[in-house]
Amino acid sequence: MEFPFDVDALLPERITVLDQHLRPPARRPGTTTPARVDVQQQLMTIVDELGKASAKAQHLPAPITSASRMQSNRHVMYVLKDSSARPAGKGAIIGFLKVGYKKLFVLDDREAHNEVEPLCILDFYIHETLQRHGHGRELFQYMLQKERVEPHQLAIDRPSQKLLKFLNKHYNLETTVPQVNNFVIFEGFFAHQHRPPAPPLRATGHARAAADPVPPAPARKLPPKRAEGDIKPYSSSDREFLKVAVEPPWPLNRAPRRATPPVHPPRSSSLGNSPERGPLRPFVPEQELLRSLRLCPPHPTARLLLATDPAASPAQRRRTRGAPPGLVAQSCCYSRYGGLNSSSPSTGNQEWKQGEQETENRAASQETLSQDGSGEAPMHTVPPQAQAPPAQHCTVAGDMFNARFIRHLQERRSTRPW
Numbered sequence: 002m003e004f005p006f007d008v009d010a011l012l013p014e015r016i017t018v019l020d021q022h023l024r025p026p027a028r029r030p031g032t033t034t035p036a037r038v039d040v041q042q043q044l045m046t047i048v049d050e051l052g053k054a055s056a057k058a059q060h061l062p063a064p065i066t067s068a069s070r071m072q073s074n075r076h077v078m079y080v081l082k083d084s085s086a087r088p089a090g091k092g093a094i095i096g097f098l099k100v101g102y103k104k105l106f107v108l109d110d111r112e113a114h115n116e117v118e119p120l121c122i123l124d125f126y127i128h129e130t131l132q133r134h135g136h137g138r139e140l141f142q143y144m145l146q147k148e149r150v151e152p153h154q155l156a157i158d159r160p161s162q163k164l165l166k167f168l169n170k171h172y173n174l175e176t177t178v179p180q181v182n183n184f185v186i187f188e189g190f191f192a193h194q195h196r197p198p199a200p201p202l203r204a205t206g207h208a209r210a211a212a213d214p215v216p217p218a219p220a221r222k223l224p225p226k227r228a229e230g231d232i233k234p235y236s237s238s239d240r241e242f243l244k245v246a247v248e249p250p251w252p253l254n255r256a257p258r259r260a261t262p263p264v265h266p267p268r269s270s271s272l273g274n275s276p277e278r279g280p281l282r283p284f285v286p287e288q289e290l291l292r293s294l295r296l297c298p299p300h301p302t303a304r305l306l307l308a309t310d311p312a313a314s315p316a317q318r319r320r321t322r323g324a325p326p327g328l329v330a331q332s333c334c335y336s337r338y339g340g341l342n343s344s345s346p347s348t349g350n351q352e353w354k355q356g357e358q359e360t361e362n363r364a365a366s367q368e369t370l371s372q373d374g375s376g377e378a379p380m381h382t383v384p385p386q387a388q389a390p391p392a393q394h395c396t397v398a399g400d401m402f403n404a405r406f407i408r409h410l411q412e413r414r415s416t417r418p419w
């Protein structure tokens with residue numbers, strides 16, 4: 002891969018190690034030194050172009066390696082250049098390997114959860130014209146030495162078939178430990194862990210850590226401990242951002258019944274739960290979510306809880322009176338038609354009673370709106386067939402009940418993982 006600037010001069014060593022600072026390496030004595038900002042720009046260009054090429058080679062919808070992602074993560078990139086004699090040329094880049102430590106929840110062979118922070122292979126690419134020439138192995142070997150890890154201690158973020166073959170050929174890594182996330186680990190990953198006798202119940206990493214003074218196998222230099230809020234309850238893959246959208250929690254994820262079965266066949270591979278590089282789950286459109294939520298009647302327990310909920314007391318409600326109308330609108334209905342909403346902040350306690358009436362009004366108003374020639378199509382309309390029969394009456398009060406009920410439940414959950 003060639004560039005319009007002198008790669009050979011920019012990267013004096015055959016393998017250059019880049020971190021989040023994207024610091025230009027020291028240049029050979031005697032070479033002219035361009036402005037530092039230019040050099041960094043050139044480095045960023047190399048990283049961006051390599052990321053694009055890798056994404057293309059892996060059929061990813063977007064690069065997972067770029068200068069900006071490098072700068073915002075503690076990843077390390079090993080860049081291999083072509084050091085063959087090129088007197089007239091400016092050098093070329095052969096490929097790169099990106100690694101980084103990640104906090105993961107992995108299953109061991111007894112299917113117990115373990116919280117570990119192994120070195121992960123995040124992205125790996127050798128130029129198409131130079132694959133199967135041993136360059137990948139050269140880069141990988143260099144990384145293993147620099148990072149002082151053994152191949153079986155690594156976690157691999159959604160490896161491609163080529164990479165799996167590569168690991169098998171050069172490092173005899175074959176048997177995987179099935180996972181429920183996108184990472185692949187191999188037999189031996191837990192080899193250095195001191196394992197207490199199997200507990201009667203499935204142990205979590207936290208429980209094990211308390212009983213086990215020996216840290217997990219893949220030794221690492223831990224960065225300063227992050228705030229609890231930063232730790233995600235799942236194993237976050239670098240490729241996660243390739244998802245179009247994140248599915249909201251229950252009950253917002255209640256999709257309308259589908260006429261056709263899901264497109265994706267069940268996963269079947271010799272890797273057990275190893276990842277696929279196919280498209281990810283479709284996201285339920287916001288409008289459909291809102292529609293299904295409107296149709297959801299208030300839970301009887303919600304009514305019961307609300308009777309004792311201080312937030313539902315008149316005093317609490319009164320607090321919203323002084324709030325800006327927008328806030329009140331957010332808290333009590335889903336309508337985007339502020340002007341049509343009969344439940345204004347000044348109505349106070351009446352807002353609950355008006356809920357049912359309001360829904361009917363809103364349906365009618367929306368119809369009017371869409372016909373009144375105002376030019377704006379309604380954003381959230383309830384189709385005629387969705388106007389529920391009395392038994393399932395869809396009400397704003399129902400929405401409020403449900404929303405409060407959910408909030409109530411969340412506030413009482415003592416074991417949030419994040």
Ligand SMILES: CC(=O)SCCNC(=O)CCNC(=O)[C@H](O)C(C)(C)COP(=O)(O)OP(=O)(O)OC[C@H]1O[C@@H](n2cnc3c(N)ncnc32)[C@H](O)[C@@H]1OP(=O)(O)O
Nearest residue numbers: 124125126127132133134135136137138160161166167170
């Ligand atoms: C976490 C991730 O990064 S997953 C993404 C991994 N990257 C990719 O799939 C991008 C496309 N592939 C590549 O860039 C390269 O093939 C790499 C990085 C996987 C390997 O680099 P190479 O320089 O080709 O590896 P190297 O020459 O050292 O080793 C060759 C071995 O790798 C495997 N391999 C490499 N290319 C292929 C291929 N096209 N088909 C099957 N196996 C392959 C084989 O085991 C091969 O041995 P063989 O030729 O005897 O069959």
